[in-house]
Amino acid sequence: MAQAPFPTREEVDFVVVGSGSAGGIVAKELSVAGFSTVVLEQGPYLRPGDFSHDEWDITEDEGLAWGPRKGHPQTFRRHENEKAEVADRAVLGYAHNVGGSSAHFSGNFWRLRPIDFMERTVKGEIPGTTFTDWPITYEELEPYYSKVEWDIGMSGLAGPWDPPRSRDYPLPPLPVKASGVLLEQAAKKLGLTAYPQPHAILSQPYNGRPGCINCGFCNGFGCEVAAKSSTAEAMIPQALESGNCDLRTGCTVSRIETNSAGRVTEVVYWEKDGTEQSQRAKAVVLCANGAETPRLLLLSESSQFPDGLANSSGMVGKNLMFNGSSSTAGLFEHPVNAHKSVPTTRVIHDFYELDPSLGFYGGGGIDARHLNRGLPMSFAMRGARFSGARWGSQFKQEIARDFTHACSFNGHTTTVPLASNNVSLDPEVKDKWGRAALRTTFMNHPDDFATMKFFAERGEELMEAAGATEINSSYNSTGQMGGVHLLGTCRMGNDPSNSVIDRYNRAHDVANLFMVDGSTMVTSGRGQPTMTIMALAFRAADNLIQAARRGDI
Amino acid sequence: MTKALTEKALTRREFLRSATESARDSLLILSTPTLLLAGQQAHAAMEAGEALTTLAAGEAAEFAAIAARIIPTDETPGANEAGVIYFMDRILGGSRAEFLPALRQGLAELQQSANSSYGSPSFSSLTADQQDSLLRTVDRTDFFNTLHYLTIAGMFSSPALGGNRDRIGWKLLGFEARHAWMPPFGYYDAQQMETGE
Structure with missing residues (x-):
């Protein structure tokens, strides 16, 4: 497979952070459409011959889903006035490899239904919660559900x-x-x-x-x-074959840099051996999941974005839902x-x-x-x-x-969205890279x-x-x-005061930054969110391609 | 269900026969001579100090005795025959080395209880009933939970990790380590295939 090696100092069209259910799709769609795309994935590219039935490795030794044993401690607390404690296992669980959790899921694929997108209007307010309608309808997403069925398999x-x-x-x-x-x-x-x-x-x-x-x-x-049908098998091979996709495995992103105009300029990351690199890009797409996408935004705070990147609403990391x-x-x-x-x-x-x-x-x-x-x-x-x-x-x-x-x-x-259920940066615990650990309040x-x-x-x-x-x-x-369905932490909405991205997955605050993963979901659905994450990714990629073609990224 | 698949699939009668046969096979495997042989092998290996790299022989015998009450040997082989102690020995010298100090401390306390209750500082030399009585007093402690965790892991994880010898743990559950299955998978789907209901 041809893999395009792009120099880090030259601006590529897109950097995609994460190669999972959303990132694998976004990378494939963008690169096949002709855009130079760099994919940063912290885990390895495991192929069928790399997997085994070793239960101890998978469930106890964090073979695919890393946690404290692999240098990624997480903390948990019930309420915001408590001190979070380090958990024995990953609180927010996901697989660290190309394909992300689509490599280790059970593949139960439920579409959302029309009601999911307008439930606040139909059912009424739930006092004290952030329960609200989606800015898109089932009808808008339906063609992409069919695309998931046929393109993913x-x-x-x-x-x-x-x-x-x-x-x-x-x-x-x-x-x-x-x-x-x-x-x-x-x-x-x-x-x-x-x-x-x-x-x-x-x-x-x-x-x-x-x-x-x-x-x-x-x-x-x-x-x-x-x-x-993981994206590692159904999508990434096509991305690599396009000649426009540079898949960099073992690369952990530390922060996203912005310029004085408030635009994203480059993505800073460590290679596996700790060497620091930085990739310049016209636009950045975060597909790091409902835990890591908000963490990365919070880690990317600056004098211009003191509460974290794209967080003028204060909603980055909030409204965590599991099912x-x-x-x-x-x-x-x-x-x-x-x-x-x-x-x-x-x-x-x-x-x-x-x-x-x-x-x-x-x-x-x-x-x-x-x-x-x-x-x-x-x-x-x-x-x-x-x-x-x-x-x-x-x-x-x-x-x-x-x-x-x-x-x-x-x-x-279902799980009701609450601002008090969230992902934030632990003030004390660090991961193996020295980044603030994920802290879950739920x-x-x-x-x-x-x-x-x-x-x-x-x-x-x-x-x-x-x-x-x-x-x-x-x-x-x-x-x-804890959970493995990591939803709601960068919710989509029309109102920049209470949502993080718009209906086209673009950050309200940063014109060339996009979030595409479970974090964008407004409500939890009924329990099997991955098909929706994939449909949203196909839709977001379509909109990204159109925006890029009209010079709007 | 397509016709080709139905024809390929086992009929209910065939399924039941094969299920009965595999049950009989399991019973054969678990029959007394085999059971004794497996137990003797594990015991002989331990006596000879074979493969123990982390635990001292004395403490290994104590931990093995506790594991043997968690999954006892009765009509079928238990933790002892599955060589759970060899899994423990390996993992406590490797990725779970951090468990060892607390396990040793817990064992010392258990032995003190054994001494004060039964006049014997050795847990493994007590009768099974005495052992069970003692364990019931500690079976919600971190010490017991850790040993429980390691015993279950040593019984049911891959034999490549040192325990689950001769797949004794998997045979106990009726789990066959196969990489492919064809329908029917159980009785009720076989029945539906046959009757179409």
């Missing part, structure tokens, strides 16, 4: 359960698992609809990549056959083997919007999946799910029974708890209908302490 079954769509899926759904059959049967009894989970995983060969071999190691692992969840475990008479194949094959969206008469805001979906990612070690660490035994003969006998005979119906839910809104409880109860009803002989339903009732 998706499997699914179009049907009445879908929001409006302009095209069918390119590939049929992945084969149903026993857990999916159980959810389907239960849904039928209760008058609900379980439909095939849409996946960014190939059910058949597509665009030179093979179909899924059902190995079962999606969640947290890289795909060893490239059937998973809530519930888990209902059920035990069955016969083997379910939920650890085989993709995590989930059926999903219910009948509870997408909860009735306001319940007295709280919320909604979500329910899927059927394995317990504890279907991983032997993680499963046993959790303890016996139905009795709670953690050691001894009873524990041993129960885990031996449950691993193959139990599955879970999980809720995936406590769920009461409606988040009510929603999770609602889904735990529906999970229980579904498990009963499915014929489970033992049921254990739970949700986080004390407040989430």
Whole structure:
């Protein structure tokens, strides 16, 4: 593959920071359109042959998602008046490699629905929150959802359960698992609809990549056959082939420099060995995710931008949302083997919007999946799910029974945006580069708890209908302490006083700076945000290309 | 479901037969002679001081005894046969070396309890019931939680890391380390394939 080496002192058209779900797409679209593009990625470029099923490496040794063991401590606190403590694990989790978290996700791809974009108007105010409408509509984003399906590579079954769509899926759904059959049967009894989970995983060969071999190691692992549609496999190769993309791996950005006119001029970064470099660019696109994009803006403060770059609204880092969840475990008479194949094959969206008469805001979906990612070690660490035994003969006998005979119906839910939930710079803790560590302040809104409880109860009803002989339903009732859906921290909006970027992803305060990733989302959606992050990235890239062509970057 | 895929897929009867057979295989694997052999090998290796690079023989025997109560040997092999202590030995000399001082301190305290309760300063020489009684008094402490963490990890992580010998941990759960599967994956999807319902 040809890779364009651009000199750092010569101005390129674009520097893209991050090569994940958003950055991989932006890099491919810009470079194929003919723009010189430098991509800065802190991790390595791992290809299918580099991945393994080593559970200890992935879940305990931070193989892909780095944390304190790899020199990236993070701190956490509930409220702003508390001192944040260093956490054992990454509070805000994401994979550090080309493709970002699209390399280790499970590929459950849900579109948002028209209601998500105008919920404040339809449902009304939620006092004390920053709940608001998006500046764009579902109709504006719809063509880009279809583009994700076809350009990234998706499997699914179009049907009445879908929001409006302009095209069918390119590939049929992945084969149903026993857990999916159980959810389907239960849904039928209760008058609900379980439909095939849409996946960014190939059910058949597509665009030179093979179909899924059902190995079962999606969640947290890289795909060893490239059937998973990560941007590392679906986008970056095309970017490199264009001859206009210079992908620099092992490069960690320290700050973004601006000139007296308030425009971005260059991006300063360290190479893997610590050598400092700086790349000049006409425009900079931050695709570093909902944690690192705000951190980088805050780290780039200057006398001109004392509260951080592009932060005149004070909204950089604010409104952090994760998506809530519930888990209902059920035990069955016969083997379910939920650890085989993709995590989930059926999903219910009948509870997408909860009735306001319940007295709280919320909604979500329910899927059927394995317990504890279907991983032997993680499963046993959790303890016996139905009795709670953690050691001894009873524990041993129960885990031996449950691993193959139990599955879970999980809720995936909304999280209300709050300014008090945020990402900021820790005043004391530094990472291995000496940068202020990510500090998370987070406590769920009461409606988040009510929603999770609602889904735990529906999970229980579904498990009963499915014929489970033992049921254990739970949700986080004390407040989430981290997440992997990193949303809302540079929200999009029309009003520069309460949003960070405009409807074209351009910073309100800095004309040649763009934010494109989960940070731009205004509301949380119902639990599977990556498809929306990708659709927003295709849309943003389209607008960037048009702006660049008319000399407006 | 396409016809070709259905034909390729196992029928429910075939699936049940193969499931029964693999269950029988597991039982064979776990039968007494094999169990004893595995246990003897692990025990002999430890006796000989083989492969222990971090822990002293005495403390290794104590930690191994605790691991053997967390995942005991009963009708099926446990932490002892899986060689969990060799995983611990390796990891405590490597990426989790920071655990060792607190583990040693916790062990000293446990041994004091063993001495005051049963007149023996050695945990591993107590009866299983005495060991369980003692562990119940500490099973919410950081000391126990760390050993629990390492025991589970040594039992169920990749055999390449020193534990999970002969994939004893994975066999206990019914997890086969395969890199590909074909549907049906379980009973209920097999049943649906057969009946179309």
